[in-house]
Amino acid sequence: MPTRAPRRRRNLAPVVFVAPFLLLFLLTFALPIGYAVYQSVMDVEHTGALGLGGSHTVFAGLRNYSDALSDHAFVRSIGRVLLFAAVQVPVMVALSAGLALLLDSASARGVRFFRAAFFLPYGVPGVIASILWGFLYVPGVSPLVDGMRHLGVSVDLLGGDTVLWSIANIVTWEFAGYNVLVLVAQLRTIPAELYEAARIDGASAWMTVRHVKLPLLRPALILTTVFTIIGTLQLFAEPLVLKPVSSSIDSAYTPNLSAYNEAFTNDNYHLAAAEAVLLALAAFVLSFGFLRLINKRGGDA
Amino acid sequence: MSLQTPARTVPPKGGKPDSDENTTPHGGITGVTPRSRILVTGLLVAAAGYFLLPVYWLVVASTKSTGDLFGSFGLWFSHPQFLSNLRKVVTYDDAIYLRWAANSILYAGVGAAVATLLAAMCGYALAKFSFAGRDTIFNVVLGGVLIPATALALPMYLLFSEAGLANTYWAVLLPSFVSPFGVYLCRIYAAASIPDEVLEAARIDGAGEIRIFTVVALRIMTPALVTIFLFQFVGIWNNYFLPLVMLSDSKLYPITLGLTSWQSFADRQPQLYQMTVGGALVSVVPLMIAMVVLQRFWRSGLTEGSVKG
Numbered sequence: 001m002p003t004r005a006p007r008r009r010r011n012l013a014p015v016v017f018v019a020p021f022l023l024l025f026l027l028t029f030a031l032p033i034g035y036a037v038y039q040s041v042m043d044v045e046h047t048g049a050l051g052l053g054g055s056h057t058v059f060a061g062l063r064n065y066s067d068a069l070s071d072h073a074f075v076r077s078i079g080r081v082l083l084f085a086a087v088q089v090p091v092m093v094a095l096s097a098g099l100a101l102l103l104d105s106a107s108a109r110g111v112r113f114f115r116a117a118f119f120l121p122y123g124v125p126g127v128i129a130s131i132l133w134g135f136l137y138v139p140g141v142s143p144l145v146d147g148m149r150h151l152g153v154s155v156d157l158l159g160g161d162t163v164l165w166s167i168a169n170i171v172t173w174e175f176a177g178y179n180v181l182v183l184v185a186q187l188r189t190i191p192a193e194l195y196e197a198a199r200i201d202g203a204s205a206w207m208t209v210r211h212v213k214l215p216l217l218r219p220a221l222i223l224t225t226v227f228t229i230i231g232t233l234q235l236f237a238e239p240l241v242l243k244p245v246s247s248s249i250d251s252a253y254t255p256n257l258s259a260y261n262e263a264f265t266n267d268n269y270h271l272a273a274a275e276a277v278l279l280a281l282a283a284f285v286l287s288f289g290f291l292r293l294i295n296k297r298g299g300d301a
Numbered sequence: 302m303s304l305q306t307p308a309r310t311v312p313p314k315g316g317k318p319d320s321d322e323n324t325t326p327h328g329g330i331t332g333v334t335p336r337s338r339i340l341v342t343g344l345l346v347a348a349a350g351y352f353l354l355p356v357y358w359l360v361v362a363s364t365k366s367t368g369d370l371f372g373s374f375g376l377w378f379s380h381p382q383f384l385s386n387l388r389k390v391v392t393y394d395d396a397i398y399l400r401w402a403a404n405s406i407l408y409a410g411v412g413a414a415v416a417t418l419l420a421a422m423c424g425y426a427l428a429k430f431s432f433a434g435r436d437t438i439f440n441v442v443l444g445g446v447l448i449p450a451t452a453l454a455l456p457m458y459l460l461f462s463e464a465g466l467a468n469t470y471w472a473v474l475l476p477s478f479v480s481p482f483g484v485y486l487c488r489i490y491a492a493a494s495i496p497d498e499v500l501e502a503a504r505i506d507g508a509g510e511i512r513i514f515t516v517v518a519l520r521i522m523t524p525a526l527v528t529i530f531l532f533q534f535v536g537i538w539n540n541y542f543l544p545l546v547m548l549s550d551s552k553l554y555p556i557t558l559g560l561t562s563w564q565s566f567a568d569r570q571p572q573l574y575q576m577t578v579g580g581a582l583v584s585v586v587p588l589m590i591a592m593v594v595l596q597r598f599w600r601s602g603l604t605e606g607s608v609k610g
């Protein structure tokens with residue numbers, strides 16, 4: 001909280017403390033966003049016969065945006081990550097909350113071991129997790145797929161209908177344990193008196209979960225949900241790594257993959273910039289939309 | 302526009318003992334039946350199996366020859382030759398793997414250290430001084446938490462290449478120095494845990510602001526700083542998109558990028574499959590051990606972030 005009226009010699013201090021971070025923040029956040037917006041409304045125009053007369057950059061208005069939004073592959077990639085988010089976010093949050101409540105329950109033994117085991121994958125980089133799971137998905141290498149075949153069940157984890165959920169599994173594997181840790185930490189802050197009161201009121205274990213633990217977990221659940229939403233829209237490394245083993249993944253499988261491909265394969269920076277801006281906007285709208293929804297519903301509680 | 306929920310405040314932490322030693326969880330419910338214990342344990346074991354399975358597969362696979370990797374049962378050992386695999390991983394291509402490892406340590410270590418210091422300075426100032434634009438700065442930084450890092454990487458690459466910074470160590474380091482989440486955490490933590498009276502007393506004793514920050518504030522904020530350092534370290538270590546976009550010289554690659562470059566050549570050189578597996582194990586094990594050992598720091602810091610979150 002603010003200290004009392006700043007004295008003279010202190011006036012410069014906050015500037016000195018804030019300036020280094022702020023300068024780098026401007027360089028790596030504000031400037032790139034501004035530059036992306038600028039690039040996204042410009043375009044390269046070729047002159048002369050067959051466009052061989054040279055090229056220059058011209059103002060294009062919203063043309064790149066309309067190009068991006070009328071590109072079926074890009075629009076499909078947005079739909080794909082939204083579908084992905086609609087399934088993966090609730091599954092991940094529910095799984096994390098379930099495991100956290102199990103760890104926190106009176107019946108749990110070996111809590112430290114389980115907590116460590118769940119958290120371990122968070123230390124595995126997304127690309128390496130994808131390489132690992134990639135081996136576990138490919139028939140001939142994967143003991144899972146081969147084992148299932150021995151049992152007479154043939155599964156194709158890399159097919160058109162399944163590969164998105166194989167990716168969802170990788171993402172869940174990586175981050176669920178981290179979320180469990182956040183939620184367990186939150187549960188540990190619940191004062192023992194609340195449990196005591198619930199017990200005296202004759203609450204069952206389930207009622208304690210429902211009426212004491214879950215409401216107090218709300219802030220942590222909101223935080224995990226927002227971060228999961230943002231993470232989902234950024235999907236990149238997982239599909240990129242699985243691309244060589246799954247013919248169902250194309251170069252516009254996710255919006256991020258599409259923007260990367262436009263920029264570095266097709267050299268179309270302006271379209272790539274428009275796609276990056278759309279991606280950032282979508283993340284903003286979804287995160288804030290979710291926060292507002294939550295605040296509206298629970299604001300009076 | 303803030304992530305804060307007004308319901309709770311952060312309790313100032315005065316060395317509150319971590320409940321790590323307390324393996325008896327406080328469900329507070331009496332009369333645990335053997336049946337519920339078996340059920341809970343069963344579910345936890347199943348979950349642990351899920352999280353540990355790929356790691357177990359990795360350990361087994363790293364001991365195999367390229368032929369056995371594809372030709373033998375994946376969940377059991379066959380002609381273990383871990384040491385010779387390991388030697389191939391670290392010596393291949395003039396020991397490029399070791400260079401990638403050193404790069405990762407440089408990016409993550411230096412990046413996280415600088416990011417933590419800058420976040421501490423900024424968060425402390427936002428919490429303990431009143432000045433024009435303070436709330437604006439905080440809200441803009443908070444907005445930064447919600448921007449997907451990958452949406453920034455492309456335009457940043459274009460800017461950096463115009464400035465001649467692309468494909469240099471700085472291209473990965475500079476963005477790593479910035480942690481909006483760190484500023485957010487430091488501000489909350491400093492506001493809750495550094496008493497104004499202590500700062501006033503130091504000022505009356507004639508201490509300068511920078512001295513007060515380094516001697517008083519940094520010490521009180523240490524738990525939050527450890528959390529930010531760990532977050533940032535793991536974040537940079539695991540980052541893939543930024544180095545992929547920024548770097549073209551494989552000598553500058555971090556380990557994540559290096560391993561995928563091996564993997565992408567494995568079609569033509571099958572031995573690279575085995576090396577990708579071995580390299581992945583070597584890169585993952587130290588961080589996993591660190592995760593398990595440092596868990597308690599994470600948890601104590603995470604509560605600060607999530608209680609207000």
